[in-house]
Amino acid sequence: MQSDILNEILSCFGPSGREGKISELIRLKAEGKASEIFTDALGNLVIRKKGQGKKIMIAAHMDQIGFIITHIDEKGFLRFAQVGYHSPVYIFGQRVVFENGVQGIIGHDEIKNISELNMTKLYIDIGAESYEDALKYVSVGDMCIINTPYYENETSIMSRALDDRIGCYIMLETILNSENHNDCYFVFTTQEEVGLRGAKVSSFNVDPEYCIAIDVTRTGDTYQGTKMNVKLGGGAAIKLMDQGMITNPEVKKLMVDVANKENIKYQFEVLEAGTTDATAAQLTRSGIKSGCISVPTRWIHTGSELIKKSDLDECIKLLKGIVNYVF
Numbered sequence: 001m002q003s004d005i006l007n008e009i010l011s012c013f014g015p016s017g018r019e020g021k022i023s024e025l026i027r028l029k030a031e032g033k034a035s036e037i038f039t040d041a042l043g044n045l046v047i048r049k050k051g052q053g054k055k056i057m058i059a060a061h062m063d064q065i066g067f068i069i070t071h072i073d074e075k076g077f078l079r080f081a082q083v084g085y086h087s088p089v090y091i092f093g094q095r096v097v098f099e100n101g102v103q104g105i106i107g108h109d110e111i112k113n114i115s116e117l118n119m120t121k122l123y124i125d126i127g128a129e130s131y132e133d134a135l136k137y138v139s140v141g142d143m144c145i146i147n148t149p150y151y152e153n154e155t156s157i158m159s160r161a162l163d164d165r166i167g168c169y170i171m172l173e174t175i176l177n178s179e180n181h182n183d184c185y186f187v188f189t190t191q192e193e194v195g196l197r198g199a200k201v202s203s204f205n206v207d208p209e210y211c212i213a214i215d216v217t218r219t220g221d222t223y224q225g226t227k228m229n230v231k232l233g234g235g236a237a238i239k240l241m242d243q244g245m246i247t248n249p250e251v252k253k254l255m256v257d258v259a260n261k262e263n264i265k266y267q268f269e270v271l272e273a274g275t276t277d278a279t280a281a282q283l284t285r286s287g288i289k290s291g292c293i294s295v296p297t298r299w300i301h302t303g304s305e306l307i308k309k310s311d312l313d314e315c316i317k318l319l320k321g322i323v324n325y326v327f
Contacts, residue, residue, distance in 0.1 A: 001312065016191045020043070026172060030176070042198050047188070049184045053327060057288075058213075059203075063194075075128075076134035077123040079124075083193070085301055088108075088117045097147035098137075099142070106124055107123055124144070155308060157307050159305060162216060163216045163305060182323055209288070211281035216305070229270075230267055242275045258318060264317050266314065296308070
């Protein structure tokens, strides 16, 4: 694992619809390792590595959840809307940062108890004294993200935007450090968090025979948490079904065969809420055989998501095996 590259990717500003910086960062890292690199009209970054085998699209989304300013009041407080889903309980008191570096804190209107807390009662305080003062720093339509630092220890990684910059890292690691038998289109997609929009466009454009999404998934190993078998340390999660997709049986067999052949630790995932770019691909044109490799992750859609390095390593090995698989 290359911690410096991962930190750089996770720290890069890029909420849905504003993925330009993270796209350029990945493009620069991949130069010299690709047969072709291009960006489509929706901002999807496509990095092709030619091969003699099957045409495969591998997709991970570059965008992260954030907020967009909707109103600035006379006291200089900023009202906002969500760009992707947030829980108001998790974001109250968090610090945010705008693309220009301006920071603020999420506060809330007076409430009698926590059950009354919702997005309409939240605002961002940038320390402005008035409407006019706030306009010196931000405008309606500006976006911001939760501002928490990257941290790792011997076994774990904690950061914002693991959903789904960790998928981007897995793809980049595969581009830089793996040979591929198959004709691989690595697509770093946009606007996944607001409706799988980038994947809809890119999968239509690439028109692959197979699509493998790389994304995060929930775990069932916390107290009174989601009831599912995926756990941290259990290895790569091979998705069987989620809210939007039932994995193609041929793709499931492919992932399991590679995992068994390469002695990769894996677990099966059935996710009752949420979906990935593979859903958009599966329903494109006359249908694309699709599946997903998931990274087990706690505290998804918060400013501090958590993964195990061992699971990350297994996901990387699984993707490297797939791109080099002889059908």
